[in-house]
Amino acid sequence: MKICINPAEKMTPVERKQAIEDGKAYDRIRCIPAMGELKSQVGGQTIWDMWHDPRKIAEIEVSAFNRFGHDQMMIGPNSYGIADALGADVIYAEDKLPYIGKNCLKDYQELSGYEPLDAKKDDRIKTFLNAAEILADCAAPYVPITASVGGPMTIASYLRGVEYLLRDCKREPEQVHRLLRLVTDSEKSCMKAMGKYGFSIAMADPVANPELIGPKYYKEFAYPYMKELTDYAYEVTGKKANLHMCGRTYSIWKYFSQLNVQFLSLDNAIDLNRAKEELSPYLAIAGNVPPVEVVMNGTKEEIFQSVQECARIGKQMEQGYVLSTGCEIPYGTALSQIDWFMEAARQYG
Known part of the structure; x- marks a missing residue:
């Protein structure tokens, strides 16, 4: 697999990231559209290949980079991969996004039969470690690579079921903490295994959205484990993690500044100007072009306009800015839309 740098670029993504961190001149802001299975x-x-074949996982990342020239590759295991390894009923199809079938954890008494994952021994996780080894050799000198480990509340919900998990936060909080400890320790094992390849860590925890669980439950059940994970990611990789949070997260912003993260990716539901004022003094921000209304369904002019506005605000961020989409761009989006997104990034970044 051969890496091809877009002829419109003056720097490789690795050179660009390093220049920004060193306070030196750089050609444009970093741009990381959240593409997921779209790649x-x-x-x-097929989407099945993207989750099961190490060689094809690597090929997908290289092919997407060679076409778009974005500033970061990302592989799993993600929330689905870790949940799958822990016994969740994850259903994969060739042309549909993964989803959960039946809840595998019917009763918390079953937790006595669970052990945290040993990433280096688990066959499901080794799929992604094998892909990491391929990319570390061919791509890492040119493009920063991140391994996603999902988020504790989300993985727990894949095992227990979202409705049951939220109910249990009130009725059986001790058992929820038992489950979250299992999940967190499994994520830490994956982080440590990925650290061998020099990758940074990415996390996303949509079920921890305060619009779903409320700020009280976020403080009790989500924040402590996310804090532990971001600290651990830095410990085992030497790099701060990236975190994406879905939805209107204003009520929990006070916790974000305490997380050990490189940048916080915000949903397009968030006012980027407000993030500039309240969050950017403490941490870098990524965001937040609308992935559906603009990137998937917008015209070229609408994509350019949205990118220009986000870049204008982003350049005022005190701790730095990464141009991105507010959430994942849907599978099935025309690839030309991503071409336009990157073209706009090069023009306005």
Whole structure:
């Protein structure tokens, strides 16, 4: 697999990131559209391949980078991969996003039969470690690579079921903490294994959205484990993690500044100007072009306009800014839309 740098670029993504961190001149702001399974469309692979074949996982990342020239590759295991390894009923199809079938954890008494994952021994996780080894050799000198480990509340919900988990936060809080400890320790094992390849860590925990669980439960059940994980990611990789949070997260912003993160990715539901004022003194921000209304369904002019506005605000961020989408761009989006997104990034970044 060969890495091809877009001829419109003056720097590789690794050079750009290093220049920004060193306070030196750079050509444009970093740009990381959240593409997820959409990347499989570039090389004509299936979504199943993207989750199960190490060679094809690597090929998908390289093919997508060679076409778009974005500033970060990302592989799993993600929330689905870790939940799958822990016994969740994850259903994969060739052309549909993964989803959960039946809840596998019917009763908390069953937790006595669970052990945290040993990432280096678990066959499901080794799929992603094998892909990491391929990318570390061919791509890491040119493009920063991140391994996603999902988020504790989200993985727990894949095992227990969202409705049951939220109910249990009130009725059986001790058992929820038992489950979250299992999940967190499993994520830490994956982080440590990925650290061998020099990758940074990415996390996303949509079920921890305060619009879903409320700020009280976020403080009790989500924040302590996310704090532990961001600290651990830095300990085992030497790099701060990236975190994406879905929804209107204003009520929990006071916790974000205490997390050991490189940048916080915000949903397009968030006012980027407000993030500039209240969050950017403490941490870098990524965001937040609307992935559906603008990137998937917008015209070229609408994509350019949204990118220009986000870049204008982002350049005023005190701790730095990464141009991104507010959430994942849907599978099935025309690839030309991403081409326009990157073209706009090069023009306005």
